[in-house]
Structure formats: structure tokens, C-alpha cells
Amino acid sequence: MSAVAVEFQEREDYLQEYTLKSWLLTTDHKRIGLLYMATITLFFFIGGATATVMRLELMTPQGDVLYSPDAYNRLFTMHGVVMIFFFLVPSIPAVLGNFLIPIMIGARDLAFPILNLLSWYILMIGGAIALWILIFGGIDTGWTFYTPFSTMFSNTMVVPAAAAVFITGFSSILTGLNFIVTIHTMRAPGMTWFRLPLFVWAIYATSLIQVLATPVVAIAIALVAVERVLRVGVFDPALGGDPILFQHLFWFYSHPVVYIMVLPGMGVVAEIVPCFSRRPIFGYRFIAFSSIAIAVLGFLVWGHHMFVSGQSMYAGMIFSMLSYLIAIPSAIKVFNWTATLYKGSVRLDTPMLYALGFIGLFTLGGLTGLMLASLAIDVHVHDTYFVVAHFHYIMVGGAVMAYLGGIHFWWPKMSGRMYNELLGKLSALIVFIGFNLTFFPQFVLGYLGMPRRYYEYPPEFQVLNVMSTAGASILAVGYVLPLVYLLLSLRNPPDAGPNPWRATGLEWQTTSPPPVHNFDEPPVVMEDPYAYSPEAAEALDDNGTGDGGSTLRR
Amino acid sequence: MTMEPVTADRRSAGKPIAAEDEPILEVQFDDLEQQHEASMLGMWLFLATEVLFFGGLITSYAVYRSTSPREVALASHHMKVGLGCLNTVILLGSSLTMALAVRASQLRAHRDLLWWLGGTMVLGTLFLGVKAIEYTAEYQENLVPGWNFQIPEENRATIEQEQLNPGRFQMFFVLYFFMTGLHAIHLIIGIALVGVMAYLSWRRWFSGGGATQIEVTGLYWHFIDIVWVFLYPLLYLIDVHS
Amino acid sequence: MPVWTLVRIFIILLVLLFATVGGAYLPLGPLHFPVAMTIAVAKAVLIVLFFMHLLYSHRLMMVVSVAGFLWLAIMVALTLSDYQSRDWLKIPGK
Numbered sequence: 001m002s003a004v005a006v007e008f009q010e011r012e013d014y015l016q017e018y019t020l021k022s023w024l025l026t027t028d029h030k031r032i033g034l035l036y037m038a039t040i041t042l043f044f045f046i047g048g049a050t051a052t053v054m055r056l057e058l059m060t061p062q063g064d065v066l067y068s069p070d071a072y073n074r075l076f077t078m079h080g081v082v083m084i085f086f087f088l089v090p091s092i093p094a095v096l097g098n099f100l101i102p103i104m105i106g107a108r109d110l111a112f113p114i115l116n117l118l119s120w121y122i123l124m125i126g127g128a129i130a131l132w133i134l135i136f137g138g139i140d141t142g143w144t145f146y147t148p149f150s151t152m153f154s155n156t157m158v159v160p161a162a163a164a165v166f167i168t169g170f171s172s173i174l175t176g177l178n179f180i181v182t183i184h185t186m187r188a189p190g191m192t193w194f195r196l197p198l199f200v201w202a203i204y205a206t207s208l209i210q211v212l213a214t215p216v217v218a219i220a221i222a223l224v225a226v227e228r229v230l231r232v233g234v235f236d237p238a239l240g241g242d243p244i245l246f247q248h249l250f251w252f253y254s255h256p257v258v259y260i261m262v263l264p265g266m267g268v269v270a271e272i273v274p275c276f277s278r279r280p281i282f283g284y285r286f287i288a289f290s291s292i293a294i295a296v297l298g299f300l301v302w303g304h305h306m307f308v309s310g311q312s313m314y315a316g317m318i319f320s321m322l323s324y325l326i327a328i329p330s331a332i333k334v335f336n337w338t339a340t341l342y343k344g345s346v347r348l349d350t351p352m353l354y355a356l357g358f359i360g361l362f363t364l365g366g367l368t369g370l371m372l373a374s375l376a377i378d379v380h381v382h383d384t385y386f387v388v389a390h391f392h393y394i395m396v397g398g399a400v401m402a403y404l405g406g407i408h409f410w411w412p413k414m415s416g417r418m419y420n421e422l423l424g425k426l427s428a429l430i431v432f433i434g435f436n437l438t439f440f441p442q443f444v445l446g447y448l449g450m451p452r453r454y455y456e457y458p459p460e461f462q463v464l465n466v467m468s469t470a471g472a473s474i475l476a477v478g479y480v481l482p483l484v485y486l487l488l489s490l491r492n493p494p495d496a497g498p499n500p501w502r503a504t505g506l507e508w509q510t511t512s513p514p515p516v517h518n519f520d521e522p523p524v525v526m527e528d529p530y531a532y533s534p535e536a537a538e539a540l541d542d543n544g545t546g547d548g549g550s551t552l553r554r
Numbered sequence: 555m556t557m558e559p560v561t562a563d564r565r566s567a568g569k570p571i572a573a574e575d576e577p578i579l580e581v582q583f584d585d586l587e588q589q590h591e592a593s594m595l596g597m598w599l600f601l602a603t604e605v606l607f608f609g610g611l612i613t614s615y616a617v618y619r620s621t622s623p624r625e626v627a628l629a630s631h632h633m634k635v636g637l638g639c640l641n642t643v644i645l646l647g648s649s650l651t652m653a654l655a656v657r658a659s660q661l662r663a664h665r666d667l668l669w670w671l672g673g674t675m676v677l678g679t680l681f682l683g684v685k686a687i688e689y690t691a692e693y694q695e696n697l698v699p700g701w702n703f704q705i706p707e708e709n710r711a712t713i714e715q716e717q718l719n720p721g722r723f724q725m726f727f728v729l730y731f732f733m734t735g736l737h738a739i740h741l742i743i744g745i746a747l748v749g750v751m752a753y754l755s756w757r758r759w760f761s762g763g764g765a766t767q768i769e770v771t772g773l774y775w776h777f778i779d780i781v782w783v784f785l786y787p788l789l790y791l792i793d794v795h796s
Numbered sequence: 797m798p799v800w801t802l803v804r805i806f807i808i809l810l811v812l813l814f815a816t817v818g819g820a821y822l823p824l825g826p827l828h829f830p831v832a833m834t835i836a837v838a839k840a841v842l843i844v845l846f847f848m849h850l851l852y853s854h855r856l857m858m859v860v861s862v863a864g865f866l867w868l869a870i871m872v873a874l875t876l877s878d879y880q881s882r883d884w885l886k887i888p889g890k
Contacts, residue, residue: 177596
């Protein structure tokens with residue numbers, strides 16, 4: 001061993017150790033984020049497979065692909081359960097949040113690293129139960145587990161499914177708890193609340209929802225299991241129970257859960273848009289406060305899922321008015337992102353394509369949500385494809401696109417490699433086209449009266465259904481491509497550099513991939529976030545390609 | 555005073571070590587105050603989740619009691635008010651011993667800490683014993699839904715006359731068993747947690763006297779007490795005066 | 797916190813407990829529920845402030861504990877708003 005001092009410090013980045021034990025027993029938030037990414041990618045494709053079979057069945061008005069209508073019930077139920085609990089809820093918070101939150105606030109790790117690992121294992125246990133249920137026939141109650149069908153009449157594995165949801169809920173609660181404590185107590189010197197990246201604000205608001213809402217669905221699903229096993233009548237009218245009570249308890253969580261799924265996406269968009277317009281975000285404080293407002297107001301609107309359930313009309317009116325109110329902070333965000341683009345030096349890189357797609361599709365989904373919030377309209381389109389299209393616009397056109405945009409934006413940071421930019425842009429385009437072809441016809445179908453959760457339909461709906469299935473096949477290609485080229489990019493050497501996008505934020509001040517404890521020295525924050533300037537971008541455009549002088553070559 | 559850095563290896567050596575004056579600082583924290591604040595905030599947030607967990611049952615209770623007040627009142631006559639009152643005294647006492655244990659840990663009063671933790675466990679177990687007596691009595695009176703529930707003789711006439719819903723009468727007991735059962739499960743977890751803390755304190759496992767760990771355990775224990783403070787009037791004292 | 801303070805809080809809690817039980821035997825009519833709940837809240841507040849040291853803790857802990865109960869109040873209030881307003885319109889099922 002040479003005694004001569006080495007010129008540079010050979011730093012170990014967090015990816016260097018590669019034993020199985022170092023991955024499965026890690027407490028490094030970055031590795032845990034990647035563990036989550038692998039898990040939810042698996043579940044995404046499982047949920048996608050169920051959707052594929054459903055869309056194949058729906059190509060023709062008769063039931064001819066599946067062996068029984070009951071099979072269709074099981075498919076849409078498993079699609080919902082897998083996509084919501086095992087993909088969307090963990091996605092951005094557990095993957096990108098885990099990876100980025102400590103780095104963005106200048107900390108070495110989360111407040112409770114072991115608890116973080118435990119959260120992942122809890123998700124794995126819940127996921128294992130879900131897979132077991134899937135293999136042995138699935139459940140047919142709908143992801144909403146409505147009583148009395150789920151408690152009294154369903155012959156499928158409802159109790160194991162309830163257990164899976166119950167257990168997975170704890171993963172969500174503990175992750176949220178970890179983030180709240182970390183953001184409150186571990187910010188670097190100078191990192192005041194209003195210097196935090198908006199992604200952190202979004203994850204913070206999401207964590208508030210996770211912590212307060214999830215226990216209620218846990219108890220609701222526990223009551224379903226108790227009623228099923230012990231045959232006591234908590235929700236059974238014949239035994240003095242009330243099925244609507246289940247719906248109240250269930251939707252108290254399940255409405256806020258949609259904000260758990262979309263708020264992090266909004267946070268990702270708030271990071272991408274300023275970077276690729278080279279402008280500071282418009283209305284930082286408004287966006288920050290809107291995130292909190294959405295989290296709080298989201299708890300007051302759950303009855304809008306129950307307008308036609310037997311809920312009283314007065315309660316319906318209250319919930320309807322509150323639902324209109326929650327559109328305001330969402331709209332403020334959309335206006336502010338759009339205003340950020342104005343007079344910016346816009347670059348249409350892959351993350352930006354996904355972010356712009358989010359803004360447009362989320363707006364459409366949100367507007368149709370307003371339509372659904374109106375009692376008079378909802379009476380007609382409740383339980384039709386209008387609702388299905390509405391939430392897929394937000395969840396897929398919104399949340400999934402934001403997730404993909406975030407993965408692409410932070411891929412060089414996480415892996416140290418850049419992906420193929422042409423393939424990235426191509427995939428984004430394919431996803432956008434495929435998505436709209438899949439789900440826009442569903443708005444029309446719902447308005448014309450096609451009910452959801454039906455495997456057969458009147459022949460006059462076939463054309464729109466075929467369009468939707470065609471769109472789904474295109475969408476599938478758009479989702480498989482990133483899996484391929486992102487994994488292929490790992491064959492390149494890790495030479496993306498610390499800041500390939502020339503973005504602001506503490507995560508870009510450290511190497512790609514980051515060292516084990518994130519920073520060589522603890523950072524001190526002295527300037528406001530999003531210190532971009534379009535003039536500086538133009539001035540730096542020294543390679544004449546109009547791309548702001550980016551260091552990207554691919 | 556030893557000069558070598560305190561590492562986890564020394565703690566796992568299996569024999570009692572001299573208690574360090576200062577708690578060990580975990581690598582992710584900058585200083586001890588931040589570490590303590592994070593632990594406290596973490597437990598308070600967890601307790602907030604527990605409030606909402608029990609809250610689902612409280613909501614169910616509110617719905618059924620407000621829509622069927624007569625049936626619920628009639629059913630609550632079978633509650634053993636005296637035993638419930640005794641249990642409340644026991645649990646309040648255990649909160650006192652727990653608070654005294656937290657105080658002892660902060661003062662590094664090692665023997666007092668162990669006695670107060672032990673007292674907390676004893677009182678907690680006593681509570682469970684009284685609860686077991688109640689459950690046994692209710693089982694013998696055929697009041698356990700899903701097991702052997704029958705409308706009691708003395709209530710049948712009233713239900714008949716006032717055209718009450720027998721299902722709602724039973725619903726009271728469903729909620730009673732679920733709410734007190736869930737509380738008991740949390741109490742068992744609490745006793746186990748206090749037991750683990752007592753054992754680890756006895757072995758002087760904790761650096762810095764374990765003040766934070768005991769304090770966090772105390773927060774959980776007091777929460778269990780607060781839940782019971784609400785459960786007692788809600789379940790036992792609905793219609794006592796008639 | 798001195799031992800005597802803790803013991804005094806305990807004694808107050810016992811007094812409140814006996815007030816609750818005693819009050820349950822009095823003919824208070826519709827006041828039974830509000831009285832019982834008020835006393836229960838008082839006991840909970842004492843436990844939270846003194847046994848759980850909330851009075852001497854960072855204000856953030858108070859926000860967290862208030863938030864938990866506030867959210868429970870939201871759930872109960874809005875759910876009951878459905879059940880209590882069920883018969884207001886004389887339309888069956890609304």
C-alpha cells in the first residue's frame with residue numbers, strides 16, 4: 001500500500017456496496033427509496049395486467065374473453081386494490097420522497113432510519129398477502145369493499161384482503177410520520193420553511209394526510225373483517241347495523257387518499273417547471289399554502305362519494321359546497337405553474353414533457369371533478385364511466401405522469417447516469433397519446449350512460465370502447481419503454497455529473513450518485529429557492545443550439 | 555471515565571455496563587436536543603394516529619347512540635358500573651406511577667425508576683384482571699355478540715312494548731366489546747413495552763439513563779389512560795340514574 | 797416536576813371521577829351527556845398537560861395533540877350531520 005497521499009478523496013457513493021445484506025438491511029434512505037421503486041414497479045405491472053385483460057374483455061359488447069362475469073368483478077377489484085394501495089399511495093412519497101427529502105433539507109438521513117426500513121418490510125408483507133390473494137382467485141367486492149356485500153354475500157378472500165390493506169396502511173402511516181418529524185426537526189442551518197423546495201412542502205402536506213386519515217380506513221376494514229368472521233351486525237341492517245356508516249368511515253380515508261396520490265405529483269411538477277423554464281416559480285408562498293389547504297380541505301369532502309347512497313340531502317349539499325371550495329387551491333397551483341412558463345426559456349426535455357402533460361391532464365380531470373361535485377350532475381353520472389375517466393385523468397394523467405417525470409428528472413442524481421433522451425421524449429409522447437385515446441372516450445361513454453364495473457354493454461357503446469382499448473395498448477408501450485431504457489442506462493458509466501439540468505436545490509449540490517451521508521460537509525443555506533434566470537440561460541447558450549448551454553449531450 | 559468512543563458493540567457484550575452520562579447521539583442527528591425533540595414529536599404524531607384509530611369506533615358509537623338512544627340506554631344497564639369505576643381508579647393510579655417513573659429516569663434515580671415501572675405494570679395487569687372478570691360475567695349473562703348473545707329476559711318486555719330494534723340493542727354490545735377489547739390490546743402492548751423498558755433499565759442498557767425512552771413510553775401509557783377516561787362514561791354511565 | 801404536584805393532579809382526577817359517577821346518578825335529564833363529556837375532557841386535559849408534560853413542551857406538540865382531536869371532531873360532526881338531517885325533507889330515503 002503506497003504511503004503517498006492520494007490527490008482526491010476516493011469517496012464511496014451510496015451504491016457502491018452491493019451485497020444482498022447491504023440492501024435488505026440498509027437504513028440508508030436512498031437505498032430504501034430504490035427498494036420501494038422496485039416493489040411498486042412490480043405492482044404497477046401487475047395492476048396493468050389486470051387492466052389489460054379488462055380492456056380486452058370490453059372490446060366487445062358480450063362477455064367473451066373471461067370465463068364468468070364474476071371473473072370480471074375480481075379483475076377490477078384487484079386492479080383498484082393493487083394500483084391504489086401498492087402503487088399510487090407509496091409511489092412518489094416512498095420512492096422520490098425517501099430519496100430526496102433528507103438531501104433537499106440538508107440532512108444526513110431521515111429522523112428514524114430503522115422505522116423507514118420497517119415501513120418497506122410492512123409494505124412487502126401486505127404486498128405478499130395481496131399477491132397470494134391474487135393467485136388464489138382475488139376478491140370481487142370492488143376496491144371500495146362496500147357492505148353488506150363484502151361482509152355478508154361475497155364468497156372471496158375478503159378477510160385476507162382486509163388484513164393486507166390494514167397492514168399496508170401502517171407502512172403509509174410510518175412513512176408520513178418519519179417525513180413530518182424530519183422536516184420539522186432536521187433542516188440544515190439557514191433552511192427556513194420558506195426556503196424549502198415546494199416538493200418538500202408537498203410531501204409534508206401528503207404526510208399530514210397519511211398520518212390522520214389512514215387509521216380510519218384501518219378501523220373500517222377491521223370492522224368488516226370482524227363482521228365477516230363473527231357474524232355480528234355492525235353494518236348489517238337485519239342486525240341493526242347501517243351500511244352507510246361503513247361508507248362514511250371508508251371515504252373519510254379514501255377521499256384524502258386521492259390527495260395523498262396527487263399532492264406529491266404537484267410537488268414534482270413544481271420542481272420541474274421552474275428548472276425547464278429557467279424562471280423562479282411564480283407565487284411560491286401561494287403554492288406552499290395551497291398544498292396545506294388541499295390537505296386540510298380534503299378531509300371535509302368525503303360525502304361527495306355518497307350523494308346517491310342514502311345520505312341525507314342536506315349533508316349532500318354541505319359536502320358539495322365544500323368540494324367546490326377545494327378546487328380553489330388546486331386552481332391556484334395550476335395558474336402559478338402556467339405563469340412560471342410565461343417569458344421563460346422553455347426547454348422540452350423529457351421531465352418537462354411529463355410535467356406539462358400533468359398540468360393539462362390534471363386540469364381536465366379537476367374540472368370534471370367539479371362537475372361530479374354538483375349534485376344534479378352526479379345523480380346521472382354516478383357509477384358510470386364518467387367517474388372512471390375523471391379519476392384516471394387525475395391518477396394516471398396526473399399522478400403517474402408526475403411520477404415518471406420525477407423519475408426522469410432525478411434519474412441522473414439517483415443513478416449517476418443519463419438515459420437516452422430521444423427514447424425519453426418518444427415515450428412521453430406515446431404515453432400522452434395512448435392515455436388520451438384510452439380515457440377521453442370514457443367521458444363520453446359515461447355521459448351516454450355506460451355503467452362502470454360492467455363486463456357487458458349495449459352494442460351502441462362498442463366504438464368508443466374499442467377506441468379506449470386501442471389507446472390502452474399504446475399506453476402500455478409507453479410504460480414499458482422507460483423500464484427498458486432506464487435499466488439500459490445503468491450500463492453506462494456514472495458520468496452524468498452533479499447537476500446535468502443546472503437546477504437549483506441542495507440535491508444538485510452533491511455528487512451523482514450522492515455519498516452515503518449525502519454531503520461531504522453539512523450545507524448552510526443562504527439564498528431563496530428557484531434562483532433561476534432566463535436571461536442567464538440565454539447568455540449561457542454558448543453552443544448556439546438554443547438550449548441554454550446545457551451539459552447534456554444525449 | 556473511559557476514553558474510547560461508545561459503540562453499539564459494548565452494549566451487546568451481554569454484561570451490565572456503567573451508565574454513560576450522556577445519551578448516544580445517532581448519526582443522522584446534529585445534537586442531542588434535536589434527537590430528543592424528534593423522538594417526542596414522533597411519539598406525539600403516533601398518538602394522533604391512535605386518536606383517529608379509536609375515533610373510527612367513537613364515530614360508530616356516536617351514530618348508533620344518536621339514532622337509537624333508547625336501545626343503547628337499555629343495553630347499558632347491564633354494565634358493571636362499580637367494576638368500571640374501580641378500573642378507572644386503577645388506571646389513573648398507573649398513570650401516576652408512570653409519571654413518577656418518568657421523573658425518576660430524569661433524576662437518574664435508578665431504583666425508584668424500577669419500582670415505579672414495576673408498579674405501573676402491576677396496576678395495568680390488575681386492570682386487565684378486573685376486565686377479565688367483567689368479560690366472564692358478560693359471557694355468563696349471554697351478552698357476547700357473535701358467540702352466545704341473547705336478549706336478556708328483563709329487557710324483552712320493554713323492547714316489545716316500545717317497539718325497539720333488538721339489533722340496535724345488540725349493537726351496543728358489539729361496540730362495547732370492540733372498544734374495550736381494542737383498548738385492552740393496547741394496554742397489553744403497553745404493559746409489555748413498560749416491561750421491556752424496565753428490564754433494559756435494570757441491565758443499564760440505556761445511555762444517559764434512558765430518560766427519552768422512558769418518557770416516550772410514558773406518553774403511550776398516558777394515552778391509553780385517556781382513552782379509558784372517555785370509554786368509561788361513554789359505555790358505563792349512559793343511563794345510570796333510572 | 798415535584799412529586800407532590802403529580803400526586804395532587806392524581807387526587808383531582810379521582811375527585812373528577814367521583815363527580816362523573818355521582819353526576820350519573822342525579823336526575824339531570826338531557827344534561828347527562830354534556831356534563832359527563834365535560835368532566836372527561838377536563839380529566840384528559842389534566843393528564844395531557846401534566847402527566848404528559850405538554851405544558852412544558854414545545855408548542856408543536858400541542859398543535860399535534862389538538863390536531864388529532866380536531867380531526868376526530870370533524871369526522872364525528874360531519875358524519876352525524878348526515879344522520880341528524882335525514883328526516884328534514886319529508887321525502888322517503890332523503
